[in-house]
Amino acid sequence: MTDTATPRIVIDHVTKEFVSREGERALALADVSFNVGANEFVSIVGRSGCGKTTLLNMVAGLLKPSSGRVLVNNRPVEKPGPDRGMVFQQAALFPWLTAIDNIEFGPRNQGVPKAERRRQAQALIELVRLSGFENKYPHELSGGMQQRVAIARALATDPEILLMDEPFGALDELTRSQMQDELLRIWEASRKTVLLVTHSIFEALFLSDRIIILSPHPGRLRKEVKVDLPRPRQRTSKEFLEYYEEVHNAIF
Amino acid sequence: MQSSRAGRRRLPGSVGDALIGLATIAVLLALWEIAVQAGALNDYYFPPPSKLARSLVTLTTTGFPRGVTVFSHIGATLMRILLGYALATVIAIPLGLVIGSNDRLYQAVNPIIIFARSVATISLLPLAVAWFGVGEISRVFLIAYGCSWIILTNTIHGVRVVDPRLLRAAEVLGTSRRDMFYRVVLPASLPRIFAGMKVALGLAFLVIVAVEMIGTVEGLGALIMEARTFYRTDTTIVGMVIISLFGFLLSKFLDRAERALLPWAAGLEEVER
Numbered sequence: 474m475t476d477t478a479t480p481r482i483v484i485d486h487v488t489k490e491f492v493s494r495e496g497e498r499a500l501a502l503a504d505v506s507f508n509v510g511a512n513e514f515v516s517i518v519g520r521s522g523c524g525k526t527t528l529l530n531m532v533a534g535l536l537k538p539s540s541g542r543v544l545v546n547n548r549p550v551e552k553p554g555p556d557r558g559m560v561f562q563q564a565a566l567f568p569w570l571t572a573i574d575n576i577e578f579g580p581r582n583q584g585v586p587k588a589e590r591r592r593q594a595q596a597l598i599e600l601v602r603l604s605g606f607e608n609k610y611p612h613e614l615s616g617g618m619q620q621r622v623a624i625a626r627a628l629a630t631d632p633e634i635l636l637m638d639e640p641f642g643a644l645d646e647l648t649r650s651q652m653q654d655e656l657l658r659i660w661e662a663s664r665k666t667v668l669l670v671t672h673s674i675f676e677a678l679f680l681s682d683r684i685i686i687l688s689p690h691p692g693r694l695r696k697e698v699k700v701d702l703p704r705p706r707q708r709t710s711k712e713f714l715e716y717y718e719e720v721h722n723a724i725f
Numbered sequence: 726m727q728s729s730r731a732g733r734r735r736l737p738g739s740v741g742d743a744l745i746g747l748a749t750i751a752v753l754l755a756l757w758e759i760a761v762q763a764g765a766l767n768d769y770y771f772p773p774p775s776k777l778a779r780s781l782v783t784l785t786t787t788g789f790p791r792g793v794t795v796f797s798h799i800g801a802t803l804m805r806i807l808l809g810y811a812l813a814t815v816i817a818i819p820l821g822l823v824i825g826s827n828d829r830l831y832q833a834v835n836p837i838i839i840f841a842r843s844v845a846t847i848s849l850l851p852l853a854v855a856w857f858g859v860g861e862i863s864r865v866f867l868i869a870y871g872c873s874w875i876i877l878t879n880t881i882h883g884v885r886v887v888d889p890r891l892l893r894a895a896e897v898l899g900t901s902r903r904d905m906f907y908r909v910v911l912p913a914s915l916p917r918i919f920a921g922m923k924v925a926l927g928l929a930f931l932v933i934v935a936v937e938m939i940g941t942v943e944g945l946g947a948l949i950m951e952a953r954t955f956y957r958t959d960t961t962i963v964g965m966v967i968i969s970l971f972g973f974l975l976s977k978f979l980d981r982a983e984r985a986l987l988p989w990a991a992g993l994e995e996v997e998r
Contacts, residue, residue, distance in 0.1 A: 533897055553897045565894040569912040569989045578908075579898040610989040630898070 480508035480544075481634060481666045482532055487541035489527055500691035501527045504541070507685055507694060511633075514660060514667045516677035517685045520724065524692025525670045529638050532668060533559050545634065555583060558627030558665075562639040564619035566611040572622045573598060573607040579630040597625040600659060617648040621655070628663060635660075637669040641676065650708075653679055657704065674720050678713060679706050686723045696723040772959035777966075780959040789960055790942055790951060799967065801943040805861065805936075806929045809868025813925060817873045818918060821880025825914070826906060831881065842878060846871035846928070847935045859940030864933075871932050872925035879921025883914030916990045919983050926979060930972040 489502040502524040509515045517525040530536040531543045534553040543550045545557065553559075558579075566575050576594040585593075598607050601621040611619055620640055627635060640656075641649045653676055660667055660680075671677050677684045681700055688695040698720055702712055754774045760766040761773035768776070781795070788794040824830050846867055853863040853870075887910050895909045937946025945968045952960035984991070 535893060535896065553899060555899050557897070559894075559897040561890060561894065563890055565888075565890040567891060567894075567909070567912070569915070569987070578895075578900075582899045582901070582904060610991075612989065612991065626898070 479511055481511045481513070481546060482509040482668060483542070483544040483547075484508070484528065484532075485542040485544065487528070487531065487538045487543060489524065489531065489536070490539045502538075503691040503693050505687070505692060505694050506541075507697065509666060509668055511666055512664050513683065514669070514681050515683045515685060516669045516671055516681040517687060518671055518674060518677045518720065518724065519687035519692065519695075520689050522689040522692075523687035524689075525687055526638055527692070528687075529559075529636050529668065529670050532634075533557055533636050555579065555630040556632050557634045557636055558630060558632035559636045560620070560623050560627050560638065560640045562642045564611070564616075564623040566619055566622055566626070568611050571608045571610055572603060572614065575611070575622055576625045576629050578626060583630065594625075594629060597628055600628075600662065601625045601655070615648075616644050617652055620644065620652060624656070624659065628659075628665075633666055635665045635667045637667065639670055639672060642672060649676075654705075656680065661704075674717055674724070675708060678716050678720065679708060684720060686720060688724075698723070769956070769958060772962060776959045777963055780957070780963050784948075784960065784963060789948065789957070793943055793948075795948075795963075795967065797943055798945050798948045798964070799971070801941075801947075802933055802937065802945045802968070803971065805864050805944065806868060806933055809865045809932075810872055810926060810929050812865065812869040813872035813876055814922065816869070817876035818880050821877045821918075822884055822911070822914075824877075825881040825884025826910065831885070838874065838878060838881075842874040846932050850936065850939075854939075863940075864936040867936050868929050868932050871928045875925040875928060876918070876921045879924070880914065880918050883917030883921075884910055886917075887913040915987055919979075919987065919990075923976060923979050923983075926976055927972065930968060930975075934968065 484505055484507050487502055487505045488500070491499045491501055493499070505524075505528065507515075517528060519525050527536060531538055532545065532550060534550045534557070545554075566572075567578065570578065573591070573594050576597055577590045580590045580593065595607070598604055601624055603618060603621055603625070606614060606618060611622070614622065624635075624640070641652045644652060657680060667680075669677070669680065678700060684698045684700060685694065686696040686698065687693065698716065700716060702710075702716070706713055757766070757771065758773045758775060761768050761771060766773075772780075783789065784795040784798075786794070788797070824834060849867060849870065850863075853867050857863040857866055891909060891913060892905070895905060900909065933944070934946040934949065937944035938950045941947045942951060945964045948964040949961050949968075952958070952964065
């Protein structure tokens, strides 16, 4: 199943310092190290200011570490690439493109021929269960549907790694738990390596093989918790709640 | 969410709304007519609807001044507006795209733009006449001038305030610099460019009246001015109403065009607020 022996992502003694325009320095991450194995589902949890989004952006190639290394497939990350798909908290769909055209955006950048693109995008529409909505514009879709399109768009370049920055944070609770089920199904169908940033302990426990807990100001690795529960997980089982207690106590 | 959106959409009931509006206007016109007939309002200062109707008939047949019918006035005015407006669009949009996507250039020219935009277009009339004479070129120039700055500033703004989340999403999807402009920045700025074009059209209708007041007897602005000289308040009002009508129709046309060309921008306003 998951293969932790050959890490897909290596975070190696990563420190990130931001310097504001006024010259003030802020340490976002201090000496954080961990690995993510191939096909592994890893979540990063922590309170605001623990640098979890910063960390994700570095893996995406949107930011560079001040010191330390971020490796993907043993190569330092220089810039964004088709091997890493990303889903943001706000779906960030292109409002002038229909759902299916949004999904085709990445493949089009790569020069995939039109017919081929459309075929793949149609398959992704079915994967995220949006058949019948492919020609709708983002403003015609609900928040949950927009996020499904965003997931499909991130998967369209067939990346090995899916990076998710609080993808369901802006959704209501019911939609959110539905989307967690969906994500699990999609992950099992596509077998990507997933690195998910979330505020929700429940979400992390429900989805992940492993949870990385960061403490804030500056972000430091506090604890790693391996979640040894078969899927699909019962959100109210005794074992689940024991894990909840463990993660909760590590954060606070 | 769903219900509030549906509630705001214009329902078939808007036909009823329009009828109420038209009925109100009809009642007011009737009251006006009665007030003048009864001697409560002066027939020179407030020419009643019946007199306006007669004036319109004269305008369409013999014309005012004699031989220049209302159709020539409308034709001349629309031609000037469309020429100036088209010129402004063709110049200001590409220029705005270039300035907006280049920080240095933007900083360099922004003070000039702020100043030039603040110049009241009509105040340039004497200068335009000195440059281009009292002919058509001056009129078209002034309309183009006024419209250009509005379209230019809106285009620049549209390019510069593209949602950074969209830029980041595009970056992660491996978008090249070229595509970043053509496939992200340009489409993202279209709603604001359109907004600028709508405001500019309104300005064109303000400017036209003033620029037609000298050197010509053709055009709705000229008609208004000429009628005033001959104490024909009725004709002045008819000219005024016709200008307003065309201003209204053209701005409606732009609204329609926007909805047809940018169907995706429909829900954008509520999202942005």
